[in-house]
Amino acid sequence: xxxxxxxxxSGNIGHAALQAxxxxxxxxxxxxxxxxxxxxxxxxxxxxxPVVPTNILCIGLNYRRHAQESGVAAPERPVLFVxxxxxxxxxxxxxxxxxxxxxxxxxxxxxxxVVIGRACKNVSRERALDYVLGYTCCNDVSxxxxxxxxxxxxxxxxxxxxxxxxxxxxxxxxxxxxxxxxLRISTVLNGEIMQxxxxxxxxxxxxxxxxxxxxxxxxxxxxxILTGTPxxxxxxxxxxxxxxxxxxxxxxIGGIGALTNPVHEETP
Numbered sequence: 001x002x003x004x005x006x007x008x009x010s011g012n013i014g015h016a017a018l019q020a021x022x023x024x025x026x027x028x029x030x031x032x033x034x035x036x037x038x039x040x041x042x043x044x045x046x047x048x049x050p051v052v053p054t055n056i057l058c059i060g061l062n063y064r065r066h067a068q069e070s071g072v073a074a075p076e077r078p079v080l081f082v083x084x085x086x087x088x089x090x091x092x093x094x095x096x097x098x099x100x101x102x103x104x105x106x107x108x109x110x111x112x113x114v115v116i117g118r119a120c121k122n123v124s125r126e127r128a129l130d131y132v133l134g135y136t137c138c139n140d141v142s143x144x145x146x147x148x149x150x151x152x153x154x155x156x157x158x159x160x161x162x163x164x165x166x167x168x169x170x171x172x173x174x175x176x177x178x179x180x181x182x183l184r185i186s187t188v189l190n191g192e193i194m195q196x197x198x199x200x201x202x203x204x205x206x207x208x209x210x211x212x213x214x215x216x217x218x219x220x221x222x223x224x225i226l227t228g229t230p231x232x233x234x235x236x237x238x239x240x241x242x243x244x245x246x247x248x249x250x251x252x253i254g255g256i257g258a259l260t261n262p263v264h265e266e267t268p
Contacts, residue, residue: 002176003050004048006045007044031051051115053085058080063201065201087159093166099267106242109141109229110252111185113167117221118221135174137253141159141163147159194234245264247262
């Protein structure tokens with residue numbers, strides 16, 4: 001099932017099952033429990049990020065070709081950083097280039113996002129996918145100047161600005177994606193393909209990431225895991241291609257769909 005989260009014309013927020021014709025049928029019940037598909041059409045005035053994360057856990061340098069283009073060795077263990085819920089952005093809503101805490105080196109990163117469906121801890125890789133509700137697209141927007149030079153030696157400052165985690169357009173349940181490490185993943189910037197690869201290039205696949213992240217740590221329902229980006233990021237291009245006001249960036253993953261966001265400047 002493909003699940004969307006939406007706001008109707010009265011401001012009410014709900015979930016719906018996306019249909020082949022682009023309409024949605026309202027869901028009742030908890031999406032982390034046993035949601036029921038009704039026959040009532042959803043009145044979608046605004047498409048929202050499919051979930052509100054309880055945590056956003058992010059993995060860096062998790063594609064072999066991306067590690068190569070970054071000039072670093074493949075890590076021995078997953079590299080973890082976090083994003084705050086303030087970074088969440090909806091499909092179609094703008095990515096804001098920081099201007100108060102200015103960055104002129106904002107980059108795109110297409111990523112497969114994994115949504116945990118039930119609480120888990122110390123999970124083996126063999127059982128890891130049993131705890132996944134589904135998958136969606138994410139753009140792990142990154143201010144490279146703050147990430148690399150200005151952030152005190154840690155990545156989080158450059159990853160933590162408002163709107164830096166667009167998520168969507170829908171959540172696809174695991175019955176439709178039995179193998180998350182066999183999906184085409186791409187970034188299209190103003191109609192030009194910038195990243196175009198496959199999730200089979202992950203150094204640590206999705207089961208390995210869940211095993212690692214759940215070690216001595218409870219992953220709550222709604223935890224979103226960003227699984228890394230393939231090669232082709234703006235930072236690695238010659239010259240670098242940073243996001244600019246007026247750009248339109250689309251993240252697309254096979255079997256899930258396309259997440260599109262315009263790029264604006266932050267206003268006072």
